[in-house]
Amino acid sequence: MERARKGSYFLFMKGGAVMSPDTFTTEPLYTVPEVAHYLRCSPRTIFDLIHRGDLHAVKIGRLTRITAGQLAAYLNRT
Template sequence: MVQNNSTENLLTVAEIAARMRVSKMTVYRLVQSGAMHGIRFGRSYRVTETAVQQYLEAVNSGH
């Protein structure tokens, strides 16, 4: 079992969509395509704030 001692917040798809001003479907597509790293919990996903920030930085830098 891997333990993560990080206290980083996990965001829901709805929270990310609201922050990025996109639809929830767009966030699902980003996670499912691997463009944004997400963790699957049953039928839903959670994404760390760091993963969201990394995605936005990559998009803004043109990569």
């Protein structure tokens, strides 16, 4: 993997994918509790879906966020 230049920012997605500033999106980002509330389940269930790879999430530091597109893709698959 190419080393990032000093001052470059990258987001590491679950599964090892990397987002560079070129691929950033303007989609809304939802928290795990927000997605859990929308799907009427517990946040633990959402974390389990992410861990299994069923729902893709973006890590921003220690924070886990789910884009609207990732949530829609998951809902279309189920």
